Amino acid sequence: MTTPNLPDAETPDLAGAVNLADLEALGRSRLDRNALEYYASGANDELTLRENRAAFARLKLRPRVLVDVSQVDTSTEVLGLPLRSPIGIAPSAFHGLAHPDAEVATARAAASRQSVMTLSTFSNTPIETVGEAAAGRLWFQLYLCTDRELSRGVIQRAEASGARALVFTVDAPFLGRREANERHRFALPPHLQVPNLGTREQLARMETDSGSQLANYFATLVDKTFTWGDLEWLHAQTRLPVVLKGILTAEDARLAAEHGCHIWVSNHGGRQLDTAVSSIEALPEIVDAVRGKVEVYLDGGVTRGTDVVKALALGARAVFLGRPALWGLAAGGEAGVRRTLELLEDEFRLALALCGKSQVGQLGPELVR
Numbered sequence: 001m002t003t004p005n006l007p008d009a010e011t012p013d014l015a016g017a018v019n020l021a022d023l024e025a026l027g028r029s030r031l032d033r034n035a036l037e038y039y040a041s042g043a044n045d046e047l048t049l050r051e052n053r054a055a056f057a058r059l060k061l062r063p064r065v066l067v068d069v070s071q072v073d074t075s076t077e078v079l080g081l082p083l084r085s086p087i088g089i090a091p092s093a094f095h096g097l098a099h100p101d102a103e104v105a106t107a108r109a110a111a112s113r114q115s116v117m118t119l120s121t122f123s124n125t126p127i128e129t130v131g132e133a134a135a136g137r138l139w140f141q142l143y144l145c146t147d148r149e150l151s152r153g154v155i156q157r158a159e160a161s162g163a164r165a166l167v168f169t170v171d172a173p174f175l176g177r178r179e180a181n182e183r184h185r186f187a188l189p190p191h192l193q194v195p196n197l198g199t200r201e202q203l204a205r206m207e208t209d210s211g212s213q214l215a216n217y218f219a220t221l222v223d224k225t226f227t228w229g230d231l232e233w234l235h236a237q238t239r240l241p242v243v244l245k246g247i248l249t250a251e252d253a254r255l256a257a258e259h260g261c262h263i264w265v266s267n268h269g270g271r272q273l274d275t276a277v278s279s280i281e282a283l284p285e286i287v288d289a290v291r292g293k294v295e296v297y298l299d300g301g302v303t304r305g306t307d308v309v310k311a312l313a314l315g316a317r318a319v320f321l322g323r324p325a326l327w328g329l330a331a332g333g334e335a336g337v338r339r340t341l342e343l344l345e346d347e348f349r350l351a352l353a354l355c356g357k358s359q360v361g362q363l364g365p366e367l368v369r
């Protein structure tokens with residue numbers, strides 16, 4: 001299936017983009033209202049959505065000079081997986097709204113840039129197909145269903161498909177209220193499937209006459225009773241390391257580490273609890289609470305190389321991109337996501353050099369005011 005106005009790979013449009021904002025403008029221009037509002041929206045007044053960016057902008061850098069930065073190495077590792085730079089792709093539902101190649105395009109782009117893609121439970125492509133495209137650079141994001149057997153099957157399939165971590169999203173027992181999606185009744189176009197969760201006929205039974213259809217799927221499917229003690233059950237289902245996505249406080253960070261989980265600092269891109277703290281502001285207390293016992297990652301508002309520098313300086317091991325990857329995908333499929341990763345990595349390398357650092361291990365909190 002082809003979509004008429006999508007650019008070929010490597011069009012001048014993509015090559016001409018000099019930053020992620022250019023790719024966002026290009027990506028937005030290629031989406032219909034249903035998809036655009038779904039990707040762009042935050043919860044309620046979208047204060048947290050905006051604050052994720054504003055908080056990065058408020059942090060100031062304290063660069064050092066007269067350091068040999070002729071060779072800058074951006075590489076790092078997440079859970080033992082070598083990355084060319086500390087930039088991965090966050091899970092997002094429904095890549096089929098952006099491009100006909102959907103999650104396969106995103107996975108190929110991540111693999112070709114030696115990054116890592118986190119595949120959403122709500123993907124339009126089966127885990128197995130994405131696993132092949134990701135060539136070992138795959139994490140799987142889990143929404144736990146009330147039907148535990150369904151989730152058990154999904155976890156086993158993810159593991160068999162080469163996923164190297166299970167990212168359990170803990171900030172979404174219910175879907176936050178994205179008002180544009182409520183107003184215009186966000187719905188998945190009929191040609192797109194959600195193969196990890198059932199057939200379109202099964203999903204249709206959860207749909208109602210009002211509001212966002214995704215909110216309806218969530219209300220029916222997602223387990224709202226799961227608590228810390230249940231993590232034992234989750235660990236017993238998988239050999240994969242478990243990462244809890246959606247941690248915003250030192251208290252929960254301590255509990256996560258006590259329960260043998262790594263931590264993904266996130267407010268879901270401002271899509272869940274509006275007025276929740278920005279992720280970069282939540283990061284220091286979390287890093288302080290776990291004292292290096294587990295790995296800590298961050299997403300939310302990362303669009304500049306200096307954002308990556310700040311997150312790493314404050315203790316994150318890597319950052320993940322939500323919307324920027326989707327804008328790249330809409331702008332040009334696999335090539336568009338690759339361009340997103342390439343531009344941000346180039347910015348990050350330059351920012352490191354201009355901060356007087358030649359390796360990610362040299363970043364520390366003294367760099368940020």
Ligand SMILES: Cc1cc2nc3c(=O)[nH]c(=O)nc-3n(C[C@H](O)[C@H](O)[C@H](O)COP(=O)(O)O)c2cc1C
Nearest residue numbers: 039090091092093120169268269299300301322323
């Ligand atoms: C369109 C969209 C769909 C998303 N779907 C999921 C999802 O299925 N699972 C999940 O854990 N997070 C999901 N998220 C949240 C992202 O993983 C991530 O936390 C957030 O987008 C990061 O903020 P950013 O968009 O500013 O980079 C989604 C975000 C967006 C924008």
